[in-house]
């Protein structure tokens with residue numbers, strides 16, 4: 001657990017060289033900085049049935065900032081702790097191989113600077129991993145699906161397969177993919193409940209998304225989910 005919580009620091013160290021070789025204006029964070037998220041709400045204005053009925057993939061985002069409450073609610077729905085150590089989405093053997101990252105654009109979220117943040121479910125906090133607006137690079141990594149550049153945030157679902165394959169062997173690979181689907185659908189439905197829109201993006205170059213987030217090679221991105229107000 002301690003090693004896992006030190007992941008952002010590890011990411012920073014591993015990514016320093018590749019980042020410095022690219023002449024972009026972003027700054028790599030040298031000291032981890034934690035941001036508390038507001039507590040999630042457990043009641044909303046939209047029923048589960050309405051959210052399922054109305055959910056559509058949305059790719060046309062308004063240039064309107066999200067609040068920290070929005071971010072809190074979306075991350076909680078995807079991977080938040082709901083009871084004991086158990087999370088909002090089911091996980092084979094409760095092995096929890098997924099981590100959520102948030103790519104925040106300039107004025108994408110009130111109260112947050114542009115940057116890349118890692119969600120820590122246990123403390124319901126964000127850890128700043130990189131500073132700067134990475135949306136352009138993320139969109140390029142996703143085969144130039146340019147709506148990613150326009151969304152105020154993108155949530156990136158990342159897997160550490162080893163957590164699940166250590167127990168289930170090869171079969172664990174399919175379990176991790178199933179789990180990403182569960183987390184993705186939770187985020188879709190929560191977005192609907194907040195009158196936001198999103199889409200799961202699976203078409204991207206893994207190594208390029210890893211480079212944007214500064215991930216070590218064993219952390220594999222599975223979904224990129226831009227989120228924002230529908231236009």
Ligand SMILES: Cc1cc2nc3c(=O)[nH]c(=O)nc-3n(C[C@H](O)[C@H](O)[C@H](O)COP(=O)(O)O)c2cc1C
Nearest residue numbers: 055056057058059142145181199200201202203204
């Ligand atoms: C595994 C997976 C990968 C997807 N990848 C992309 C993608 O890269 N870009 C995109 O615009 N939509 C992507 N989608 C969204 C689908 O296009 C969308 O779900 C489909 O058109 C059905 O529309 P609906 O989600 O509104 O019901 C993906 C969906 C899934 C399940």
